[in-house]
Amino acid sequence: MRKRFKSTIVLMVLIAGLTLKSNAQNLRLAIAGLNHTHVYGILSKYKDGTANIVGIAEPNKALWVKFGKLFHIPDSLFYTDLKTMVLKTKPDAVLGYNEIAGHVKIVEICAPLHIPVMVEKPLAATLAQAKRIKELADQYHIQVLTNYETTWYPSNWDVYNTVNAGTIGSVKRMVAHDGHQGPKEIGCTEEFLSWLTDPVLNGAGALNDFGCYGADLMTWMMHGQRPIAVTAVLRHYKPAIYPKVDDDATIMVEYPGATGEIEGSWNWPFAIKDFEVFGETGYLHALDTSHIVSRMREKILGSKNVAPLAAPINDPIVYLTAVLHKQIPGTDDLSSLNYNMVVMEILDAAKRSGQEGKRIVLQ
Structure with a gap:
């Protein structure tokens, strides 16, 4: 009986993990910025089919060419302006891979549109910027998360x-x-x-x-x-x-x-x-x-x-998906x-x- 119970638990965990992985692959993601080298991680996921990127906002067109060739990204995904991109592509979340002082600008655009944001560490360049981000997140009831390796x-x-x-x-x-x-x-x-x-x-x-x-x-x-x-x-x-x-x-x-x-x-x-x-x-x-x-x-x-680690604390996109699907709160943890x-x-x-x-x- 105990063996059967343990087998059932293992099976349930495996099914839950597969469901989270599938949901993460279906999450419509947009990228703000390409000048942060951590972007290689998410673009690698796009290339191998484990991340669904619907738009990339980056003013530097030389980076379009660079990353387009490296990760087989079609020209149709690139935009120079973040607001234009999110209004057209309607992503489930925006990922910030730009300069740290630019994080507040991402939230200023996305918060009124009720689009959640995840940025690369740290949250902001200054405490004043962080307070502005918090003010917008509270006002528009969106998640703003920070990703650390x-x-x-x-x-x-x-x-x-x-x-x-x-x-x-x-x-x-x-x-x-x-x-x-x-x-x-x-x-x-x-x-x-x-x-x-x-x-x-x-x-x-x-x-x-x-x-x-x-x-x-x-x-x-x-x-x-x-x-x-x-x-x-x-x-x-x-x-x-x-x-x-x-x-x-x-x-x-x-x-x-x-x-x-x-x-x-x-x-x-x-x-x-x-x-x-x-x-x-x-x-x-x-x-x-x-x-x-x-x-x-x-x-x-x-x-x-x-x-x-097991899902959803094993990967930033799996974690983000679980937070957006309200499977975990995302309110008192590392992100x-x-x-x-x-x-x-x-x-x-x-x-x-x-x-x-x-x-x-x-x-």
Whole structure:
């Protein structure tokens, strides 16, 4: 009887996963911007038939040619103007792959038309822009979500679930390391670099580009709790390469019962995205997408590889589909607007702290 019950549960999970995948493939998606290199992911899904893209708004026609050839995109899908495109194609959602300061413009166009939006991290270039996005989302009752690569890491979810199960006691310290050798050093495209290294279009340098990952994970781990204070040290190690923005950020985030340290940099000797959590009785370290090491007290050590995530938390488009179909709320998680408003508060306070050289207390 138990075997039959377990088989039935497995079958139900498989059917649910297949249904979500099918719904995701049918979701009518529009793209705003092509100057963010993360766009390669969604365009690859279009090419292999797992994403239904109905329109692409991009003013730079050279990028039409570039991506049209790479991903076999017909000319009929390209538009120079976002509003014209969404009015004609009537998408279920718009995905932002433009400069971070342009996210607010996407929402200003889509919100009155009641079109949900998902942008690449971070939510906005400034806290003022984020507040405008929140105002529009609330006024027109639309979802505005933020996509982070680390949201879909099985290792981060395993750490989160282990902490919530009480296995290592209450969280006392968190450490996030994120970054790489530098966007120019790793060969980012000119159209990407032109805004990523601009203090207005990106809002900062490594602070916004990589500091947002740790801020998002810590906000999630603390269940949306706002910090009480933020202190940051911003460094400029490569002024000849990045003359306008910081290239290294160390941010201390204070909570009533815990401390977080965010290290975002364009100066690592290698690409890194990891996350450490220290509890009262144990330690968990998500080394990469799926590998975790742990330590309980002095000599109880552990290491494991985590299984892939199940739908709908395994993929941004599957997740977006589940939110739009009201299968999950999308209101208090890594992608949610609620949590990402806290992320923007942390980044804003870190920027002010670095500029003013003092600890910033959040009101």
